[in-house]
Amino acid sequence: MTWDTIILGAGAAGMMCATQCGGRTLVIDHAKAAGEKIRISGGGRCNFTNMYGGPENFLSGNPHFCKSALSRYTQWDFIELVAAHGIAYHEKTLGQLFCDTSAKEIIAMLRDEMAKAGAELWLETSIINVGHDGTAYSVTVEASGKRQILTCTNLVLATGGKSIPKMGATGLAYDIARKFGLNVTDTRAGLVPFTFSDGRFKDISGVAHPVRATANGTQFDEAMLFTHRGLSGPAMLQISSYWQEGDPIRVNLFPNSDPFDELRTRRQDYGRRNLTTELATLLPTRLVDHLSKHMDLSGNLADQSDTRLRALCDDLKSWEMIPSGTEGYRTAEVTLGGIDTDCLSSKTMEAKTQSGLFVIGEAVDVTGWLGGFNFQWAWSSGWAAGQAISERS
Structure with a gap:
């Protein structure tokens, strides 16, 4: 024919x-x-x-x-x-x-x-x-x-x-x-979720939060989703196309604001409250609980000096991690x-x-x-x- x-x-x-x-x-x-x-x-x-x-x-x-x-x-x-x-x-x-x-x-x-x-x-x-x-x-x-x-x-x-x-x-x-x-x-x-071999985000699987995600100089402001295998959501899918194995990714949990100013103001009015309690007004509570296992978030807000608050906020605006890999072609939206x-x-x-x-x-x-x-x-x-x-x- x-x-x-x-x-x-x-x-x-x-x-x-x-x-x-x-x-x-x-x-x-x-x-x-x-x-x-x-x-x-x-x-x-x-x-x-x-x-x-x-x-x-x-x-x-x-x-x-x-x-x-x-x-x-x-x-x-x-x-x-x-x-x-x-x-x-x-x-x-x-x-x-x-x-x-x-x-x-x-x-x-x-x-x-x-x-x-x-x-x-x-x-x-x-x-x-x-x-x-x-x-x-x-x-x-x-x-x-x-x-x-x-x-x-x-x-x-x-x-x-x-x-x-x-x-x-x-x-x-x-x-x-x-x-x-x-x-x-x-x-x-490409356009694929990240995986972490240690299952580090299992405890907060299902939590989503708007972030600024960066990989190899390219950044996207969209939502990030924690999964039992790693990180997904639009922000992660986008930067996965720019990421190479072994490269770090950087996540800014406050892409449109500076938590330092907010926490310093709250310190004047709510100094006796736990730092984690006040952070939970700015981030999902389960995420704060997770972060407290990996960062020093101990003490009341009044106990935090400007220097310590600034260092903490800088960490939250520049959270760096290295994925083990991605989900691969199995779930990738593109090649x-x-x-x-x-x-x-x-x-x-x-x-x-x-x-x-x-x-x-x-x-x-x-x-x-x-x-x-x-x-x-x-x-x-x-x-x-x-x-x-x-x-x-």
């Missing part, structure tokens, strides 16, 4: 690309349903983009690579598409847009757009082999125990990264890319690294040395922050490749 374009992967990027390609387009995925990562994202409501997205919200070996696609298909373009399909949405925080009802509406929208474009979707279909004979690509697939060889002019790699293997994520795109001579940068889990951007055209997403081979979405060495940015990269890169393919037909 001959197709103009075959897209491997029916995720966000793959489906978006299929809406733009034109011609005879086939999308193939091993899953039972399209857009499974879309379905589970955002607690089932899909944080489908961010109103404040820009190139500065992405990590890559080449920070300029994402600019072309993001500028030509913006968050406002996708928001317009969502609105055109009558999908109600809202801003949750920091420009993050979520469906009011269900992430399934985004999947249905993309399926509808694919149908309008005449693209076909094959699910529960495994990719056995991919080749090129000098004129066309061949894709050997298997479904229901039967194998067949498909051919196409354009082949799009949209199978994502290694994140969440229980959903079927693999390094397939990397393997195919290497087969055609494309370089793949080192990959690791950092991937197919080297030096091998691709930033305008078309086509391989520079392999005509007709395109790479989009998470498979590329472009990773967004938490908050809808990775979906926007999927929409933008998928659109860019689809447009380039359409213009050739």
Whole structure:
């Protein structure tokens, strides 16, 4: 069977690309349903983009690579598409847009757009082999125990990264890319919780608090969540993308205030109260109890000199620790690294040395922050490749 374009992967990027390609387009995925990562994202409501997205919200070996696609298909373009399909949405925080009802509406929208474009979707279909004979690509697939060889002019790699293997994520795109001579940068889990081998936060699992988290010079002001295995919450997920094994992370428990002034004022009125009691008016009580096991928080407030109060507050604003590691790909929202951007055209997403081979979405060495940015990269890169393919037909 001959197709103009075959897209491997029916995720966000793959489906978006299929809406733009034109011609005879086939999308193939091993899953039972399209857009499974879309379905589970955002607690089932899909944080489908961010109103404040820009190139500065992405990590890559080449920070300029994402600019072309993001500028030509913006968050406002996708928001317009969502609105055109009558999908109600809202801003949750920091420009993050979520469906009011269900992430399934985004999947249905993309399926509808694919149908309008005449693209076909094959699910529960495994990719056995991919080749090129000098004129066309061949894709050997298997479904229901039967194998067949498909051919196409354009082949799009949209199978994502290694994140969440229980959903079927693999390094397939990397393997195919290497087969055609494309370089793949080192990959690791991103937007992922930290772990501590000593289980130091078990006693305060479930406690959350707004913090400023810093790793390797990059900081985020968001919530931190203590877990039985370590640290999670938006602040930790964000800095995990900048953290390397063995590096320290620094947590400021008072990102928007100075507890020294507050405690010194309270010392005048409530000097007979325990220091821990007064700290518990500024921090969660369970967190103060935990800190008291690792810091000297003994005595009444009146017993604390300015020097001691200042030293304590400095410690609370610069709490340094070294995680044992992260939860890894098992729970990571994204994969950092991937197919080297030096091998691709930033305008078309086509391989520079392999005509007709395109790479989009998470498979590329472009990773967004938490908050809808990775979906926007999927929409933008998928659109860019689809447009380039359409213009050739």
